[in-house]
Amino acid sequence: MGTEFRTTHGTIALINLDDQIESLELQAAQGRLTSRWWAELVDRLTLRGQVRSRIADYERAAGIAEAIACDASADGMAFLTRARMRAWLHRFEEALTDLDAAERLGLAGDAESERAAIFQAVGRYDEAMALRRAVVARRADFETLWAVAALHAERGEIDAAEHWFGESRRRFRGVSPFGLAHLDFQRGHMWQEQGDLGRAREWLMAAWVRLPAYARAEGHLAEVEATLGEREAAIGRLARLASTSDDPDYATQLARILYQDGRLEEATVWRARAEVRYDELMARHPAAFADHSAEFWLTVGGDPHRALALARQNAAVRQTPRAAALLSRAALACASGPAA
Amino acid sequence: MADHGAGPRSIANPEIDISDLCAFPSPERAGNLVMIMNVCPFRPSSATLFSDAIDYRIRLRPVRVASTGRQASFAVGETERTFSFTFDVPRTQGGGRRAQSGVCHTPSGEVGVTVGTEDGAHSNGLRVFAGCRLDTFFVDQLFSGGIRMNRRLPKPTAINSTAGQNVMSLVVETDSKALFGTGAGPLVGIIAETTTRGSYRARQDRVGRPEIKNFIMMDKASDAVNRDLDVRDLYSEEDGFKLRPDYLGAYRARLNGSMAFYDGLDGKTDWPLDEQGDHPLTELLLADFLVVDVSKPFAEVSYFEIESALLRGVPHQTCGGRWLNDDIVDTVFTLLINNGNGPRISDGVDHTTAPASRTFPYLQPPNPNPPPLPTLVGIPR
Numbered sequence: 001m002g003t004e005f006r007t008t009h010g011t012i013a014l015i016n017l018d019d020q021i022e023s024l025e026l027q028a029a030q031g032r033l034t035s036r037w038w039a040e041l042v043d044r045l046t047l048r049g050q051v052r053s054r055i056a057d058y059e060r061a062a063g064i065a066e067a068i069a070c071d072a073s074a075d076g077m078a079f080l081t082r083a084r085m086r087a088w089l090h091r092f093e094e095a096l097t098d099l100d101a102a103e104r105l106g107l108a109g110d111a112e113s114e115r116a117a118i119f120q121a122v123g124r125y126d127e128a129m130a131l132r133r134a135v136v137a138r139r140a141d142f143e144t145l146w147a148v149a150a151l152h153a154e155r156g157e158i159d160a161a162e163h164w165f166g167e168s169r170r171r172f173r174g175v176s177p178f179g180l181a182h183l184d185f186q187r188g189h190m191w192q193e194q195g196d197l198g199r200a201r202e203w204l205m206a207a208w209v210r211l212p213a214y215a216r217a218e219g220h221l222a223e224v225e226a227t228l229g230e231r232e233a234a235i236g237r238l239a240r241l242a243s244t245s246d247d248p249d250y251a252t253q254l255a256r257i258l259y260q261d262g263r264l265e266e267a268t269v270w271r272a273r274a275e276v277r278y279d280e281l282m283a284r285h286p287a288a289f290a291d292h293s294a295e296f297w298l299t300v301g302g303d304p305h306r307a308l309a310l311a312r313q314n315a316a317v318r319q320t321p322r323a324a325a326l327l328s329r330a331a332l333a334c335a336s337g338p339a340a
Numbered sequence: 341m342a343d344h345g346a347g348p349r350s351i352a353n354p355e356i357d358i359s360d361l362c363a364f365p366s367p368e369r370a371g372n373l374v375m376i377m378n379v380c381p382f383r384p385s386s387a388t389l390f391s392d393a394i395d396y397r398i399r400l401r402p403v404r405v406a407s408t409g410r411q412a413s414f415a416v417g418e419t420e421r422t423f424s425f426t427f428d429v430p431r432t433q434g435g436g437r438r439a440q441s442g443v444c445h446t447p448s449g450e451v452g453v454t455v456g457t458e459d460g461a462h463s464n465g466l467r468v469f470a471g472c473r474l475d476t477f478f479v480d481q482l483f484s485g486g487i488r489m490n491r492r493l494p495k496p497t498a499i500n501s502t503a504g505q506n507v508m509s510l511v512v513e514t515d516s517k518a519l520f521g522t523g524a525g526p527l528v529g530i531i532a533e534t535t536t537r538g539s540y541r542a543r544q545d546r547v548g549r550p551e552i553k554n555f556i557m558m559d560k561a562s563d564a565v566n567r568d569l570d571v572r573d574l575y576s577e578e579d580g581f582k583l584r585p586d587y588l589g590a591y592r593a594r595l596n597g598s599m600a601f602y603d604g605l606d607g608k609t610d611w612p613l614d615e616q617g618d619h620p621l622t623e624l625l626l627a628d629f630l631v632v633d634v635s636k637p638f639a640e641v642s643y644f645e646i647e648s649a650l651l652r653g654v655p656h657q658t659c660g661g662r663w664l665n666d667d668i669v670d671t672v673f674t675l676l677i678n679n680g681n682g683p684r685i686s687d688g689v690d691h692t693t694a695p696a697s698r699t700f701p702y703l704q705p706p707n708p709n710p711p712p713l714p715t716l717v718g719i720p721r
Contacts, residue, residue, distance in 0.1 A: 006538035008355065008391040009429045015438070016355075019387045027712050037712045174353040174544065175393040175536060 005169075007177035010211040014051065020044050035072040038064055039081045046084070047178060053215035053247040055281065061085055069098065076105030080114060087118050090287035090317055109138075116147065123319035125155050142171045146183050153190040156321075161190055181211035189220055200224050215241050219250055226257050235261075242270060248277035249292055255300040271300045282310075290314040294326055304333035341484075341502065342477045342668070344381040345719075346553035347572035349544065354380045355391045356544035359507055360477055361398075361532040363630045363661040366513055367638040367698040373516040374702065375400075375423065376664070377532040377547075378475065378507040382713050386456060386472045386706050388508060389440050390427040394544070395535045396510055397424045401581055402520050403529040403631060405650060410620050412650035414627055416529055416581050421447045421519050423512045425470060426537065427455070444468040444512060447519070460511065460701055465518070469511040469701035475502050476664045476696045476703060477550075480687035484669065485718030488559050493605050493677075498688030501714055506706040513700060516634035526635035527646070530661070531580040531628075545576045548628035549644075550662070551672050555602075556625070558719075562597035564617070566590055580628045588626075595622045602676035610679040620651070621675075632661035643668045644675065664696035664703070 007013075024041040027033050033041065042061045049057030065078075065085035072078040083098035095118055103111040112131055119128035132151055136144045149164035165187050172180060188203030201224045207217040218237050226234035238254035251274035258267035278296055281289040294310035297303045308330040315323045342360045350357035359381035366372035375398045380388065390396070402417035427442040440455040446466055453461040453470050460469030481501035486494035519528065534544045547553075553572045560567050571594050574587050583591070599619040603611045611620050624647055631646050636659035646660035662668060673685040694704045 004540055006393045006536060006540070008393045011429050012389045012392060012440075015430070016383075016388055019385055020383055022387075023383075023385055023710070024712075026709065030709075033712055034715065036715075173349060173542065175355060175391050176353055 005172055005180060006175070007180060007210060008175050010177055010181075010213055013177050013211070014048075014213055017044060017048055017051075021048060035068050035075045035078050038068045039077050042068075042081050042085065046088070050182070050216070051178065051211060051214050053219070053241070053245040053250070055246045058085075058088055059284075062089060074105065076102040076107035076111075079105065080107055080110055083111075083114055083118075087114070087121060088288065089285055090121075090290070092118050092122050092317060109135075113144075113147070116151075120151055120154060121318060121320075123321070123323070125151065140171070142168050142173070142179060145171060146179075146186075149183075150186050153186060154320075156194075158190065158194060162187075177210045181207045181214050181217065184210065185214065185217045185220070188217070192220060192224055197224050197228055201228070215245050215247070215250070219253065223253060231257060231261060242273070246277070248274040248281070248296070251277070252292075252296045252300055259300060267300070275301060286313070287317060291318075291323065291326060294330060298326075298330055298333055304330055308334050341381075341479060341481060341554050342550035343545075343547045343553055344477070344502070346545075346547075346558075347576055348570060349573045349576070353544070354383050356394060356534045357381060358532050358534055358545045358547045359475070360550065361530070361547045361630060361662070362664050363528075363530045363632050364642075364663045365516070365632070365634060365636065365638045365659050365661075366700075368700060369513075370637065371516060372513050373519070373528070373632065373634050374511065374513045374700075375530060375532075376512075376702065377510045378473075378477075379510070379534065380508040381475060381502075382505055384472045384506045384508050384706070385708070385710075387438075388472055389430055389438075390425070390442065390455060390470065390508060392427050392429055393537055395424050395426055395533075395537050395541075397422055397533045397535060398510075398512060399531045399533065399581070400519060401529045401629075402524050403527045403629075404525050405527070408650050408653040410614075410651070412624050412647065414527070414529065414631065416627070416629075417520075419520060420581075423447075423514070425453075425468075425510050427470075442470050444470075446512070446514070458705075465515050467511075467513040467700055469509065469703075471509065472506050472706040473509040473701075473703035474692075474694055474705065474707055475505040475507045476692055476694075477502050478667070478689045478692045479669045480689045481714075481716050483687040484555060484673075485716055487602075487605065488561070488718035491561070491601075493685070496686065496688030499714070500689045500692060501716065503693060504707045504711045505713070506710050509701070509703050511701040511703070519634075526633045528632050528634055529581065529627075529629035530632060531630075533580075543577050543579075546578065546580050548580045548630055549625065550668050552625060552628055555672060555676075556598045557591075557594050559598045559601065560594075562601040563594050564597050565593035583626060591626060592618065592622055595619060595625060599676055602673075603679075605677050606682060608678075610677075610681050624651070630661050633659050636660075639663065641666055643671050648675070648680075665691060667691070 021044045042064050045057045045061040062085040065082040068078045069082040079098045079102040083095040086095035099111040099115050116128045116131035132148045145164050145168035149161050152161035184203045184207035188200045192200035204217050204221040222234040222237035238250050242250040242254050251270045255267045255270040278293045290310045291314040294307045297307035311327040311330040315327045344359040345351045358379050360378040362376040366374050400421045403414040406413045406415040424445040430438040430440040433439050442453050444451045451461050451463045451468050453468050456471035478500045480496050483496045531548050533546045536542050557572050596619045639658045642658035643662045643666045645658045646656040649656035667690050670686045677685050696702050
């Protein structure tokens, strides 16, 4: 399944990615970047942020995107880039406005794909699917079919998602490990959501083996392993991730498992770390971290009322089944007293 | 750009992108043939590594003149010699320094090489080098892209669009007599390829002559058959020594239309099409490999001289192939636009600021602080 394509080893791919970022940052520091290369730097930082779960990379990318859109008001690429970053920050309405500007400046095709991603993120699935299908009708390749698969997965249409994940993989050309690892991760995540932990593990493992630095894949793999009873393996993975990533999600997951296993002293340390970090992130990016922060307060954070407020905040901008489920769990927890 | 970003797949995957192929008799050691393949343009530094998932291959076959004049063509022999580079995952050495090792698989055995070692590796008369180098290619892209965009010859800016950029380079130098034995003729056809490694092998990029894909194949506007298809990715998947019949019609239509457009830029016709609408250069260029005469000495200016002699029906005078400092952009434009029946067409950039050296590995060390790529024109998004 996951290994028939030989791709560049994750170590090499990440060294080269770091090298590209360093080189672009050097040019940026010397004031030599044009808006096109600023956009390239944003893309590279976002990719590294995605792989290593480095929020600092996303924040740097978002800062650049804001600056280049202000400086290059006639450059569609600058608006497209800012739209991507505003979508990451869950500032969806502003992102859609930027896409309108990018479209007016001649980037209709690119804007269409980004608009579909935003519609998907906010639960406007039918509109997202119409756009995704239109893009596929023009160009059916690895990326466009993967996007269709991911949308079906999000809607819980598992057979269709499996079909399109397979079709997408079949069209893979090239040797970069990033795209295939992300695709396999999404496939694994879909099965995890469906409760098929065997298949979930298979695909998450494929993603992680292909790209061993892929923190999100390893984090979800740890969750699956913990549920399957492989607690020590899961704790080992999460402890490593929580120590190296600036995303508090790993500390949250680790604390949760440690509490369940009665290792209260260790759990408390990780819980405290997650709390401090979520407070920092919520102060800077309230929309972007409302859902994960709500999940924290609903579980190891132990404050369902705070979780409910955040879940409401999240549901106000995203009408997705996941946002609704989070809100419902938070409301239920408030009704039945504090969670442990 | 010689073959830099020559197709959507190469643009999206720089690690597979062959930007250049050069082949020439060694200016340092008579009797040796040097082949240089550059990949991953515009991005690398001395910290950049080669992919362990790619087989970087230089393929050679003996060729001979099959016909001359308007039907000029080469016959390609079946015997093949390959120089193939593969690389490992890097090891961390003392002081945290990373080292990537590779192997050049040659007809006479394997030669190990460490990426970035200045004088490369030497074994059994072979010399190999792998590492980041300065891109020696030079072109005024505002001129070359401006032709496609404006459908006329623009005024050159004389600014080298690749100035100061780096590439990842692979260099092989070998005894040319040992290639095909003493009975073989002097002409050798040479192709560079990147292919995937492992059980699933696919050709990712392939280069023979420079600017076939970018100057000629990228331009859809004059194509009488496919005006909305970038044929370059399909073309790059082909075996350059033997194109499949499946897409030949599409390639021919693209070359015929595009080269007729270039021919008309000076307001006269130097390449009359035949009754089928075929351009006289089409079949010759579809045999897309560098041709080197290994019996001739090194020459500074020799690109396409063998093919031009074939077209005129006269013996060639030089080694052909392509030396790093040869101004092939002017040669290609002059060939396409007036076939030498007029002034040399120049983009105003005649050399790089740091020309190639005449000693192994011939390429200059990388620029530690390369500039961002300047604005390019006439490139489809």
